[in-house]
Amino acid sequence: MKETNPRGPFLWGVATSAFQLEGSPHADWTSWDEILSARPTVTNHYELYREDLALLKNLGVNAYRFSLEWSRIQPREGVWDEGAVAHYQEIIDILRRDNIEPMVTLHHFTHPLWFIKKYPWHEDASVEHFLRYVEKILSALRGVRYWITFNEPYVLVLAGYFEGCTPPALKNVPLGVKALKNILTAHAAAYDIIHAGCPDAQVSVAHNMAALAPWKRWNPLDKLLARVAKYFYNHSLLDAFLTGSLRIKFPFKEEMVIPVPIKGKLDFFGVNYYTRIHMRFNPFKNMGVEMRHLDIDGRGLTDMGWEIHPRGLEKVLRYASGLNVPLIITENGIATRDSQKKIAFMKEHLDAVERCREQGMDIRGYFYWSLIDNYEWLQGLDARFGLYRVDFDTLRRIPTNAAAYYSYLIKNRKF
Numbered sequence: 001m002k003e004t005n006p007r008g009p010f011l012w013g014v015a016t017s018a019f020q021l022e023g024s025p026h027a028d029w030t031s032w033d034e035i036l037s038a039r040p041t042v043t044n045h046y047e048l049y050r051e052d053l054a055l056l057k058n059l060g061v062n063a064y065r066f067s068l069e070w071s072r073i074q075p076r077e078g079v080w081d082e083g084a085v086a087h088y089q090e091i092i093d094i095l096r097r098d099n100i101e102p103m104v105t106l107h108h109f110t111h112p113l114w115f116i117k118k119y120p121w122h123e124d125a126s127v128e129h130f131l132r133y134v135e136k137i138l139s140a141l142r143g144v145r146y147w148i149t150f151n152e153p154y155v156l157v158l159a160g161y162f163e164g165c166t167p168p169a170l171k172n173v174p175l176g177v178k179a180l181k182n183i184l185t186a187h188a189a190a191y192d193i194i195h196a197g198c199p200d201a202q203v204s205v206a207h208n209m210a211a212l213a214p215w216k217r218w219n220p221l222d223k224l225l226a227r228v229a230k231y232f233y234n235h236s237l238l239d240a241f242l243t244g245s246l247r248i249k250f251p252f253k254e255e256m257v258i259p260v261p262i263k264g265k266l267d268f269f270g271v272n273y274y275t276r277i278h279m280r281f282n283p284f285k286n287m288g289v290e291m292r293h294l295d296i297d298g299r300g301l302t303d304m305g306w307e308i309h310p311r312g313l314e315k316v317l318r319y320a321s322g323l324n325v326p327l328i329i330t331e332n333g334i335a336t337r338d339s340q341k342k343i344a345f346m347k348e349h350l351d352a353v354e355r356c357r358e359q360g361m362d363i364r365g366y367f368y369w370s371l372i373d374n375y376e377w378l379q380g381l382d383a384r385f386g387l388y389r390v391d392f393d394t395l396r397r398i399p400t401n402a403a404a405y406y407s408y409l410i411k412n413r414k415f
């Protein structure tokens with residue numbers, strides 16, 4: 001792509017994560033979800049990566065966000081698999097050869113089994129073990145400028161410690177808060193390690209942000225809950241990057257103020273945005289919270305049951321612009337088998353991005369989730385996010401009309 005401004009070209013990309021494309025025999029998730037025992041290699045991207053990277057060229061993207069599968073790189077404590085490291089280096093080399101900017105995610109939900117068993121995130125030793133992996137990567141990999149340390153740290157903690165529906169499967173809020181503190185501490189140290197090894201690095205987390213609204217507008221408890229949830233889920237991390245303090249306030253509980261060493265440890269901010277969530281106070285539910293997606297604007301729900309709400313992207317970008325660093329939409333996408341719906345989703349969300357840019361927000365990139373259909377956490381293989389459909393019997397990748405549409409947008413939107 002031609003460079004049109006001193007900041008470099010707008011990053012037009014797609015995003016994936018290693019485990020969702022290729023599985024791993026050494027990851028905590030492998031035994032977590034039954035579907036993976038029937039199909040442990042998922043799309044078999046670990047073998048078919050060359051073919052998949054060629055799809056990026058066909059699309060015409062100039063950036064690709066993907067993750068390293070830590071459990072392949074360090075299958076046992078203290079054991080490094082140099083072959084796995086070389087594999088990811090080859091991916092980076094292919095991208096560089098094709099003029100596609102790699103954005104590497106170090107941690108995208110999965111862990112080596114030994115790590116989650118011995119050093120889950122609420123244990124302080126977790127930090128040093130993660131950092132050994134980061135050091136290994138920085139000493140081994142060449143050619144990466146954009147780094148995401150953690151994908152969706154809040155989702156990781158909410159699912160693993162509040163809901164208890166993913167590893168380490170604890171329903172324990174205080175341990176979850178401890179885990180979050182350790183994860184953010186690990187981010188800060190990883191930020192420094194990356195910059196020491198790669199002075200022009202651009203480092204962030206990818207923060208899942210959502211539009212949050214009361215289920216019933218007239219209900220004061222729903223309103224209170226939506227307000228509290230909005231602060232916790234969207235804003236508390238932003239404030240922690242600005243101030244070095246994480247403020248956590250749950251309804252009817254005292255506020256916790258937790259020092260976290262992440263002030264300023266951010267070169268850009270990665271926003272993952274998918275949907276709006278309506279909140280209802282329900283004393284019979286976990287932490288009094290019930291959530292639902294309502295099809296308020298008549299755009300329909302996705303195959304994940306999520307509301308399609310492009311205006312929400314504008315809102316969360318506005319919140320995130322308070323950080324005063326460039327913003328990159330590190331994930332945005334829709335699960336549907338209907339290409340027209342996928343096209344409309346992309347168009348409306350990119351219209352929202354355009355409006356934000358017109359208002360002066362510094363948005364430097366957009367990554368559609370996802371390149372090909374893949375394994376969706378706790379859902380299996382039916383959530384069809386891909387620009388390329390995967391036939392799971394033959395593993396063939398088949399372009400959807402949305403792929404052609406994305407190529408068209410890349411060529412024609414003057415961002």
Ligand code: FCB
Nearest residue numbers: 017151152208369376377
């Ligand atoms: C995000 C995750 C990503 C994918 C999408 C649908 O929250 O980061 O791995 O599962 O949702």
